[in-house]
Amino acid sequence: MVRVRQERAEATRQAILDGAATAFDSAGFGSTSLTDIVRHAGVTKGALYFHFQSKESLAEALVEEQFLAVNPPSTTVLGVQSLIDRSHQLAEELRVNVRVRAGVRLILERGLLGDADPAAYNEWSEQLREALAFAQGRGDxxxxxxxxxxxxxxxxxxxxxxxxxxxxxxxxxxxDRLADLWRLLLPTIVPARRLHRFDPEGSEELRAGFAAIAD
Structure with missing residues (x-):
């Protein structure tokens, strides 16, 4: 019974996060009410308050998920093609994952309101720097x-x-627009003799994975 209650509680928590993400993604933090969130989540306000103290704590949870989407733990992305593929993976998350979209919107809104937290972007930049330094060391x-x-x-x-x-x-x-970015950037950072090794649209394996999910 304890395990069943725990599973139900976790399912409710996930429903609340999904509802909050849908509401924030649609209307932003300021225009979203707790009533909007429970309506999207299909739960009561009591259930919401059991898991989250406030609208702010819900926003924090979604921002943390977005941070993990950008900077996945225990993931080392090295090499130019790996960077290209990772950027397309994040793009796909933005297309299909409402929680990631909501987290991005919340971070952008904070910046516009003067309460910016650069942590996610600083960590992302550092990961890219390390990957590019590795690629530079092997001549790419x-x-x-x-x-x-x-x-x-x-x-x-x-x-x-x-x-x-x-x-x-x-x-x-x-x-498509992300591929344009890489088409324009690669010739300026990659030696001409190695440019053919890298596909701005993502590796064949990556695109095959996207196609399999779509099917």
């Missing part, structure tokens, strides 16, 4: 390239691209 990135600057640029470019794609097409063209 030009020796004169400042990999720290490129890492910060990619994080900023991805953020802008995904916002623009959201506004223009509901992120339907996000993978």
């Amino acid at each position: 990135v030009r020796p004169e390239v400042n990999v720290a600057d490129v890492a910060v640029y990619v994080v900023g470019a991805f953020t802008g691209i995904q916002i623009t794609s959201h506004v223009r097409t509901g992120r339907a063209d996000l993978h």
Whole structure:
């Protein structure tokens, strides 16, 4: 019985997070009420307060999930193609995962309201820098390239691209626009003799995985 109660409690918690994500993704933090959240979640306010103290604590939980989507634990992404693939994986999360979308929106809103937390973006930039430094060490990135600057640029470019794609097409063209980014960037950081090794649209394995999920 204890296990059954625990499973039910966890299912309720997940439903609340899904409901909050749907509400935040649709209307933002300021325009979302607890009533909106319980309506989307299909639970009572009592159940919500059992798991989360406030709307703010719900937002924190979703931001943390977004942080993990950008910076997965115990994951080492090394090499140029791995970076390209990881960026497309994150793009797909934004397309299909409402929790990730809500977390991104919440972080952006905080920044606009003067309460920005750069932790997720700083960690992401550092992961990219490490991966690019590894690639540079084996000759896949030009020796004169400042990999720290490129890492910060990619994080900023991805953020802008995904916002623009959201506004223009509901992120339907996000993978295409991300491929454009890599097509423009790769010739400036990769030696010409090695450029053919990298696919801006993602590796064949990555695209096959996306196709399998779609089917």
